[in-house]
Amino acid sequence: MSIPITLATARRILTQLRHDRRTVGMMVLVPTLVMALLYYVIGDQRSFNAWTPVLLCVFPFLVMFLVTSVATLRERTSGTLERLMASPLGKLDLLLGYGLAFGLMAAVQVALVLAVSLTWLGFELGGPVWPLVVVALGNALLGIALGLLCSAFARTEFQAVQFMPVVMIPQLLLGGILVPRDRMATVLEWISNVLPMSYAIEAMKLAVAGAGGDFWRDMAVVAGSAVLALVLGAATLRRRTP
Amino acid sequence: MERGRREVLHGVSFEVPRGMILGLLGPSGCGKTTLMRSVVGVQVVAGGTVTVLGEPAGGPGLRAKVGYSTQSPAVYDDLTVAENLAYFASVLGAPRGDVGRVLGEVGLGGAAGQVARTLSGGQRSRAGLAVALLGSPELLVLDEPTVGLDPVLRNELWELFHRLTAERGMTLMVSSHVMDEASRCDRLLLMREGEILADDSPGALRRRTGTDDLEKAFLRLVAERERAADGAERPGPGNGAGERP
Numbered sequence: 001m002s003i004p005i006t007l008a009t010a011r012r013i014l015t016q017l018r019h020d021r022r023t024v025g026m027m028v029l030v031p032t033l034v035m036a037l038l039y040y041v042i043g044d045q046r047s048f049n050a051w052t053p054v055l056l057c058v059f060p061f062l063v064m065f066l067v068t069s070v071a072t073l074r075e076r077t078s079g080t081l082e083r084l085m086a087s088p089l090g091k092l093d094l095l096l097g098y099g100l101a102f103g104l105m106a107a108v109q110v111a112l113v114l115a116v117s118l119t120w121l122g123f124e125l126g127g128p129v130w131p132l133v134v135v136a137l138g139n140a141l142l143g144i145a146l147g148l149l150c151s152a153f154a155r156t157e158f159q160a161v162q163f164m165p166v167v168m169i170p171q172l173l174l175g176g177i178l179v180p181r182d183r184m185a186t187v188l189e190w191i192s193n194v195l196p197m198s199y200a201i202e203a204m205k206l207a208v209a210g211a212g213g214d215f216w217r218d219m220a221v222v223a224g225s226a227v228l229a230l231v232l233g234a235a236t237l238r239r240r241t242p
Numbered sequence: 243m244e245r246g247r248r249e250v251l252h253g254v255s256f257e258v259p260r261g262m263i264l265g266l267l268g269p270s271g272c273g274k275t276t277l278m279r280s281v282v283g284v285q286v287v288a289g290g291t292v293t294v295l296g297e298p299a300g301g302p303g304l305r306a307k308v309g310y311s312t313q314s315p316a317v318y319d320d321l322t323v324a325e326n327l328a329y330f331a332s333v334l335g336a337p338r339g340d341v342g343r344v345l346g347e348v349g350l351g352g353a354a355g356q357v358a359r360t361l362s363g364g365q366r367s368r369a370g371l372a373v374a375l376l377g378s379p380e381l382l383v384l385d386e387p388t389v390g391l392d393p394v395l396r397n398e399l400w401e402l403f404h405r406l407t408a409e410r411g412m413t414l415m416v417s418s419h420v421m422d423e424a425s426r427c428d429r430l431l432l433m434r435e436g437e438i439l440a441d442d443s444p445g446a447l448r449r450r451t452g453t454d455d456l457e458k459a460f461l462r463l464v465a466e467r468e469r470a471a472d473g474a475e476r477p478g479p480g481n482g483a484g485e486r487p
């Protein structure tokens with residue numbers, strides 16, 4: 001692993017984004033616009049207060065998963081990955097470069113949506129804001145890591161995009177947003193117990209209440225899952241291919 | 243050696259001394275790219291050994307010493323030529339000034355600020371070549387570097403290749419399916435269907451096949467090989483197997 005190469009990779013990815021203003025605009029603005037839409041659809045401050053943390057939790061994951069899986073798939077199919085694998089770049093340099101660059105984008109995204117929610121939309125939190133920021137960024141990292149991993153199993157951008165509902169919807173259904181996890185059938189609860197998003201959602205609920213209880217344990221599970229996905233992702237990057 | 247699920251190279255064996263231009267020639271699909279990928283160390287090699295500059299191919303110590311340009315140029319479409327080169331220069335640990343130098347060497351200085359997506363085919367392949375020239379590689383592996391270029395540019399690049407060997411002592415491995423480029427190499431590997439038909443200098447090949455035209459020489463070698471193969475299958479009087487010189 002080399003820090004200069006990791007930083008050069010992150011800078012390169014951000015430069016690529018700079019040439020694609022529309023993508024950047026959508027990454028940064030869409031979550032905020034959806035939040036505003038939700039506010040007017042619900043029209044009731046108390047329900048809005050309950051739903052805002054859910055969106056704050058889901059959006060960074062969703063957007064980062066999509067962007068990362070498509071970006072790394074492009075790297076695999078365009079031949080640049082083969083060129084990089086023949087160079088002194090380490091696999092972790094590449095993965096951390098992606099993590100850094102998209103993590104930065106996620107931070108901008110979360111900052112904007114939180115700022116707008118807390119001011120214009122009148123979102124009220126019982127406690128401090130930072131636990132929600134921690135959950136949102138942890139989720140963004142999880143999305144980046146899973147996106148990197150899933151791109152290894154996609155051959156085309158169509159397939160990569162289809163992985164989003166595959167990875168996302170079961171985790172949301174089983175994560176305890178719609179039905180509390182302890183009220184699900186036992187088998188479903190077991191499955192729910194091994195899905196990282198369940199812990200992210202639990203952490204989000206605790207964050208609203210002031211980050212007590214198992215907040216840090218849940219965040220550790222989310223971070224650990226992200227690291228595991230990154231390591232598995234590194235294993236799918238091969239210097240030699242058939 | 244296999245690429246995909248197909249055995250591509252069979253019983254290929256050769257050595258290249260430093261400081262020369264080795265030309266890999268043969269029809270497309272004959273195994274040139276697989277052979278080059280093996281030398282660079284990005285190909286899964288099913289059997290045999292590949293040693294490059296005294297180390298096993300693809301070893302960590304070689305990655306900055308072997309310059310490589312792929313057949314379809316490995317550049318980021320959404321970066322400018324200069325941004326592409328700056329990134330690869332940092333990955334390869336090449337000095338900053340290298341970007342300007344290689345842009346001049348491949349004649350792309352005028353397109354430095356252009357986004358790679360908007361380049362012409364010839365410009366793209368020169369951008370890929372420029373990446374291979376970054377740093378100070380000892381071996382350059384160039385897969386069809388002159389494809390899609392006009393004769394003037396092709397000539398300029400071949401002059402550059404000769405300067406690289408003469409002035410900087412580099413070793414070049416250049417593939418092409420254009421026979422008129424063969425005469426500009428110091429040594430030729432003529433390949434067909436995953437086998438090496440001939441491994442010789444252009445002059446020696448011309449003498450051996452009794453023709454000045456390397457294209458004809460190639461065809462004669464193919465015919466000769468097929469006669470030998472027929473002989474091996476149906477041995478008859480005056481047509482013994484293994485009679486090839």
